[in-house]
Amino acid sequence: xxxxxxxxxxxxxxxxxxxxxxxxxxxxxxxxxxxxxxxxxxxxxxxxxxxxxxxxxxxxxxxxxxxxxxxxxxxxxxxxxxxxxxxxxxxxxxxxxxxxxxxxxxxxxxxxxxxxxxxxxxxxxxxxxxxxxxxxxxxxxxxxxxxxxxxxxxxxxxxxxxxxxxxxxxxxxxxxxxxxxxxxxxxxxxxxxxxxxxxxxxxxxxxxxxxxxxxxxxxxxxxxxxxxxxxxxxxxxxxxxxxxxxxxxxxxxxxxxxxxxxxxxxxxxxxxxxxxxxxxxxxxxxxxxxxxxxxxxxxxxxxxxxxxxxxxxxxxxxxxxxxxx
Numbered sequence: 101x102x103x104x105x106x107x108x109x110x111x112x113x114x115x116x117x118x119x120x121x122x123x124x125x126x127x128x129x130x131x132x133x134x135x136x137x138x139x140x141x142x143x144x145x146x147x148x149x150x151x152x153x154x155x156x157x158x159x160x161x162x163x164x165x166x167x168x169x170x171x172x173x174x175x176x177x178x179x180x181x182x183x184x185x186x187x188x189x190x191x192x193x194x195x196x197x198x199x200x201x202x203x204x205x206x207x208x209x210x211x212x213x214x215x216x217x218x219x220x221x222x223x224x225x226x227x228x229x230x231x232x233x234x235x236x237x238x239x240x241x242x243x244x245x246x247x248x249x250x251x252x253x254x255x256x257x258x259x260x261x262x263x264x265x266x267x268x269x270x271x272x273x274x275x276x277x278x279x280x281x282x283x284x285x286x287x288x289x290x291x292x293x294x295x296x297x298x299x300x301x302x303x304x305x306x307x308x309x310x311x312x313x314x315x316x317x318x319x320x321x322x323x324x325x326x327x328x329x330x331x332x333x334x335x336x337x338x339x340x341x342x343x344x345x346x347x348x349x350x351x352x353x354x355x356x357x358x359x360x361x362x363x364x365x366x367x368x369x370x371x372x373x374x375x376x377x378x379x380x381x382x383x384x385x386x387x388x389x390x391x392x393x394x395x396x397x398x399x400x401x402x403x404x405x406x407x408x409x410x411x412x413x414x415x416x417x418x419x420x421x422x423x424x425x
Contacts, residue, residue, distance in 0.1 A: 113243040117236070117280050118287025119425045120182075123175035124276040124392040125168045126379060127157040131272075140265050147269045152355020156272035156380030159255050165197055166204050168275035169253035170211035172388075176277040177212075182247065184214035187279075189248035191236050192221050193228030193384040195413070196254045208251065218245070225303070226351045226412025227293070228252055228384030229276070233408070234291030234418060236280045251277040252384035261311040270354070271312070272380030276388025278425075289338035292330055293418035296322070303413035323357050323411060328364035330419050331409055335365075338421035340405055345370040347394055347406030347424060352376035352386040367407070371399045383412065400424045 132155045133144035148154055159168065169192055177183060192205035205219035224231040229252035236248040253275035260267045280288070299322065302315045331350075335342050348362050348370040355376055362372045375390035382389060387410050394400045402424055409419035 111243045111246045111282070114241055114282040114284070116283045116286030116288065117240040118283040119422055120279045120281045121176045121180035121425050122276065122278045122388055122392045122395065123172055123179055124274065124389040125171040125175065126274045126389070127159040127163045127168070129158045129160060131156050131158050136269060140263070140268060142265060142269070151270045152374070152376050153270055153380050154377050157274055158257050159273035163273070165194055165253050165255050166207040166211060168273070169204065169208045169251045169277065172253065172275040172277035173208065173212050173249050173251055176249070176279045180279040182279060184212045187214060187217060187247050187249050189236060189239060189245040190217045190219040191232040191248065191250050192219070193224065193232040193250070193252040194221060194254055195223050195225045195228065195383060196256055196259055197221070198258065204253070224384075224410070224416045224418070225414060226353065226383045226386065227410035227414065227416040227418045229387045230291065230408055230410040230418035230420060231293065231416070233278065233280070233288065234293060234420060237288040237291070240280065240282050246282050248280045249277060250280055251275060252386070252388050254383040254385045256312070256381070256383055259305055259312050264311070266316055267312055267314055270381045272382050274379060274382040274385045274389055276385050276392055278388055287423040289334070289421040291418055291420040292334040292337055295414045295416040297414065299415045300413070302415060319415075320354065320357060322415060323353070324360050324364070327409070327411055327417060328361055330417050331361065331365045331407060334407060334409070334419035334421055338405070340421065342366040343368050344405055345407050345421070346404035347371050347373070347391070347400040349373040349387055349391045349394065349406055350409045351411050352379065352390055353381050353412065370407070384410070395424065
């Protein structure tokens with residue numbers, strides 16, 4: 101129970117923050133292109149050629165947004181050698197909660213056994229994790245927080261029309277979490293973020309009982325013509341050239357889009373995350389899931405400079421260079 105006399109005085113500001121660990125949770129059910137395409141009347145090869153997905157994960161009844169988020173958080177904490185008691189902030193990036201209240205973050209805090217944490221949601225859709233990471237970095241550097249959980253978790257299948265070829269072939273479910281801690285040196289460089297609200301309707305759920313609609317070609321043009329400059333600006337804010345990157349982890353929206361962005365940026369020495377092939381588009385969960393896969397497979401090493409970039413509905417974008425945990 102909170103009491104004013106027991107409230108902490110706060111922490112001194114720090115030079116920076118860093119990601120201490122990252123982990124992901126994918127639902128049990130694997131859905132192949134053959135299974136999905138059969139119901140939609142399209143060939144498995146057509147799906148892969150169009151969006152780059154071979155299979156994806158669909159959540160079961162018990163695999164809720166908050167349950168998956170809590171599972172990813174527990175894995176990340178274990179990897180970092182910390183417990184929920186060591187954390188003072190939880191930020192959940194999601195756009196697929198079944199209800200606007202209570203916040204998903206409050207429920208996740210309770211599920212991990214830390215119900216008194218400062219906890220709140222961020223809804224920037226597919227850019228959400230990078231937005232949340234920027235917020236956590238700022239709060240730690242200001243001295244407001246010392247150790248934070250930043251989570252992206254989605255059940256996009258709850259909001260997709262299963263008969264819509266444009267969305268049903270790409271969206272999927274999952275969660276990824278990062279433990280962010282204070283550091284003497286910047287392991288999370290300044291975020292480059294923004295959006296284009298004039299185009300907000302290109303990806304939208306028109307009402308609370310509706311399903312997501314997407315003008316895919318217009319979104320593709322926006323990403324491939326405008327966002328390489330955002331990635332370059334994030335590199336500049338970190339003081340490195342794109343060729344210095346060792347990892348390139350963008351929102352997993354479309355494989356052709358991802359590869360075109362990497363080429364346009366000139367990330368010639370970076371391993372490009374292609375988690376979409378086996379996981380699909382998990383919105384705010386896609387960046388931490390893709391980063392965790394690169395780390396688990398040994399494709400990036402501790403200290404490597406890695407660009408993270410999310411983009412999507414809003415239209416919102418956020419990018420920052422991190423030091424790989």
